Amino acid sequence: MEITPEEATxxxxxxxxxxxxxxxxxxxxxxxxxxxxxxLSWMLTGVIRAMDHPRFWVTVNWLSVAGFVVSVVVGVSQxxxxxxxxxxRFLAVGATLLAFGYxxxxxxxxxxxxxxxxxxxxxxxWMQVYIVAGIWFAxxxxxxxxxxxxxxxxxxxxxxxxxxxxxxxSGATMIGSGFYIRSRWC
Amino acid sequence: xxxxxxxxxxxxxxxxxxxIMSALVQLPEDNRVDFSYLKDxxxxxxxxxGAHLSTLETSGYIAVTKEFVVRKPKTFISVTPxxxxxxxxxxxxxxxxxLPK
Numbered sequence: 001m002e003i004t005p006e007e008a009t010x011x012x013x014x015x016x017x018x019x020x021x022x023x024x025x026x027x028x029x030x031x032x033x034x035x036x037x038x039x040l041s042w043m044l045t046g047v048i049r050a051m052d053h054p055r056f057w058v059t060v061n062w063l064s065v066a067g068f069v070v071s072v073v074v075g076v077s078q079x080x081x082x083x084x085x086x087x088x089r090f091l092a093v094g095a096t097l098l099a100f101g102y103x104x105x106x107x108x109x110x111x112x113x114x115x116x117x118x119x120x121x122x123x124x125x126w127m128q129v130y131i132v133a134g135i136w137f138a139x140x141x142x143x144x145x146x147x148x149x150x151x152x153x154x155x156x157x158x159x160x161x162x163x164x165x166x167x168x169x170s171g172a173t174m175i176g177s178g179f180y181i182r183s184r185w186c
Numbered sequence: 187x188x189x190x191x192x193x194x195x196x197x198x199x200x201x202x203x204x205x206i207m208s209a210l211v212q213l214p215e216d217n218r219v220d221f222s223y224l225k226d227x228x229x230x231x232x233x234x235x236g237a238h239l240s241t242l243e244t245s246g247y248i249a250v251t252k253e254f255v256v257r258k259p260k261t262f263i264s265v266t267p268x269x270x271x272x273x274x275x276x277x278x279x280x281x282x283x284x285l286p287k
Contacts, residue, residue, distance in 0.1 A: 001194050008283040011204060015277060018208035021227055026213065080255045081223040083262060085216035
């Protein structure tokens with residue numbers, strides 16, 4: 001087939017535009033929504049914890065339920081548009097980490113005896129999953145996991161009276177990471 | 187020796203199919219996109235997109251699968267390794283045409 005240089009330029013322009021459109025559309029399927037949802041949830045938890053109302057944990061529990069429901073809705077709506085290959089081996093690893101994190105270690109070591117210990121532990125369990133996911137898929141979740149883990153450990157061990165600040169900073173880090181991941185794809 | 191013109195792929199070069207392939211190769215390997223989602227992105231009608239997808243599928247450039255999502259049947263499209271290679275070759279040929287001789 002024969003085409004002119006003008007037609008070639010036009011075709012390459014079309015390629016660039018379609019690729020940009022797909023890249024932009026694909027950003028909404030790249031998991032950053034979950035970083036925003038849970039980042040916001042953790043920030044609000046930190047704020048509620050700082051208020052120190054006697055029954056603050058009731059509000060925090062509802063906040064977690066709301067985060068879970070929104071995550072499920074976002075997950076279902078995304079799965080209908082772009083689908084990836086499910087890595088069953090990673091799912092098994094993640095499920096094992098969460099099962100030990102939520103069922104075995106807390107019972108064995110009584111890790112939910114205070115709110116701060118329980119919350120710090122729960123955040124660390126999820127960050128462990130993020131770090132493993134980051135190593136497994138070679139993506140930026142590794143750095144999100146490491147930074148948030150460091151924030152939690154410093155907050156919990158060095159400034160226990162102000163652990164709520166670490167919660168807010170961890171949430172802000174999650175939200176910021178979500179924006180970073182989004183910007184890399186747009 | 188093949189010239190860049192010889193390396194152009196007439197199946198991919200058609201404007202709508204070029205758009206479809208450009209969009210699909212942007213997805214990571216093993217990812218597939220919903221028919222309606224692709225239709226909105228490329229701005230084609232159901233019939234038009236279906237016809238172009240059929241041509242690309244016959245050439246082995248894309249794979250079309252039917253799946254159920256929340257109990258609703260959906261059509262998903264993904265690019266095959268052969269399609270990815272053909273698209274890369276086509277774009278390389280387009281760029282080569284623009285190179286000064």
